[in-house]
Amino acid sequence: MEINILGGGPEELLPDLSEFQQNGNLWVGVDRGVYTLLSKGITPFMAFGDFDSVTADELKEIEKHVHDLKKFKAEKDETDMELALNWALRQRPEKIRLFGATGGRLDHFLANVQLLLKPVLRNIELNIEIIDKKNHISIKSPGSYEMKIRNDRKYVSFIPMSPFVKGLTLEGFKYPLKDHSIPMGSTLCVSNELISDYGTFSFSEGILMVIRSQD
Template identity: 55%
Template sequence: MKIHIVAGGPETYIPSLKDYQTEDAVWIGVDRGVIYLQQAGIIPDRAFGDFDSVTEKELNTLNSSAVHLDLFPAEKDQTDTEIALEWAVKMNPEAIILFGSTGGRLDHFLANTQLLARYPETEIEIIDRKNQLSVFLPGTRSVHSDSRFPYISFLPVSPEVRDITLEGFKYPLSGCHIKLGSTLCISNELIRPSGTFSFSSGILMMVRSTDE
């Protein structure tokens, strides 16, 4: 099972959701994200939020639909996206993808990237039209060339990430230590169909991007 969460960020940042439809995908709408799903012709399995970004007419339509709504007050200690992600992680899925969580308000975007670091043992990605974000614990992993996202950057999420080694990249590294705030590993590229990255300690974020 894979869980796809669609939050209520600006619609212009959201890729074609139908491109990510698979037989084992469970679709979750967060606030206005449930409207985006319906517009894409996808019936969400569940919806979370206070739904303060939908109209009264849209909310009445949701209430009369077969969608399971988890309604929360507007004044609470968690964002709607965090509530949905907590639920998704507890389902122990193979992977989670977050859509609609970039663009718009910067505070929400930064909070969403930090949510990735909160669950480094779960495979979670944030995807929009120009970026793909994921977080990793120490180890060695392969990365394959993808024409949609040619640029690859690595950012420390923890105070320090040690022994970063990049192989198959335009700018290789061997046993490098980088601290939080370093831009050393920004905007790299693969020079082969695939490469590897590894590190021995810390939490590392990989961002795959395009300028187009």
Template identity: 60%
Template sequence: MIINILAGGPEELLPDLTAYQEDDAIWVGVDRGVFHLINRNITPAKAFGDFDSVNKEELSIIEHQVAGIKKYKPEKDETDLELALNWALAQKPKTVRLFGATGGRLDHLLANVQLLLSPIKENNPANVYMIDQKNIVFIKEPGHYTIEKMASKKYISFVPLTLDVTDLTLEGFKFPLKNRHIYLGSTLCISNELIDVYGTFSFSKGILIVIRSND
């Protein structure tokens, strides 16, 4: 199962959503993201939010077209996107994609990046990706991983999310590494590139943010 969640970030940063409309994909809207989906002729199965970013007319359209609406008060402990992601992870999907989660307020962006930790905290095997026009972002725990070259996302960066990441090894990259210890705040692994169709990365301790991007 794939669950696609569209939050209310700037529309100009959204990728082409038609590329993610697999037959088994379930769409979920978050706050103004629900309205963005409807405008793209995608009816979400669920909608989450306090809906403070839509007007009365837009809310009426949402209420008429979406059956599974979860409304919340603005004063709450979780963000709207966090509530939607928690629901999505409880469905035990293989993949969750977050759209409309970048741009706009920096505090929202940083909070959304940290939401990528949710499967790790809950010991949930789902893969969660944050996607916009220029970036695909995901988080990995220690292990050994294979990564495939993407013409549309030339650059690959590895950013520590913990104080340090131990034994980082990159193979098949323009700038390879062997058992390197990198620290929070390091820019050593920014803007690397794959030289082969496939490459690998591995590390033994810490948590890494992996960012695939294009100019």
């Protein structure tokens, strides 16, 4: 099972959601993202939010179509996206995708990026990523990974999310590395590119953010 969560980010940044409509996938709406899903012909399995970003008529439409609706007060300790993600993690899916998590307010964006750390910090083996029209963002724990070239995501950046990422090795990239230590705050590994059909990256310590982007 895979879970797709749609937040309330700008619609113009959303990819084509039909590409992620595989059988067995569950859709979860967050605040205005619930109404966005309904407008695209997708009925979410669950919905979370204080719904302060929808009109009264839009909320009536949401309540009409979504059976499992979790409404919260605006004053709370977690964002609506975190509440939805916590529920998704409890379902133990194979993958979680976050949409509508970029654009708009920078504090919301940075908070959503930090949510990607939850599985790694809890030692949960789970593929979780943020996807918008131009970017894929994921978090990796130490190990070795293979990456396939994508013409629509030409640029690959590796950003430390811990004080150091140690033993970073990049093979099949325009700018290779061998057993390198990267401190947090370094931009050494921003805007790399694959030069063959496949490349590999590996590291021995730390937490690494991987971003695949297009201009």
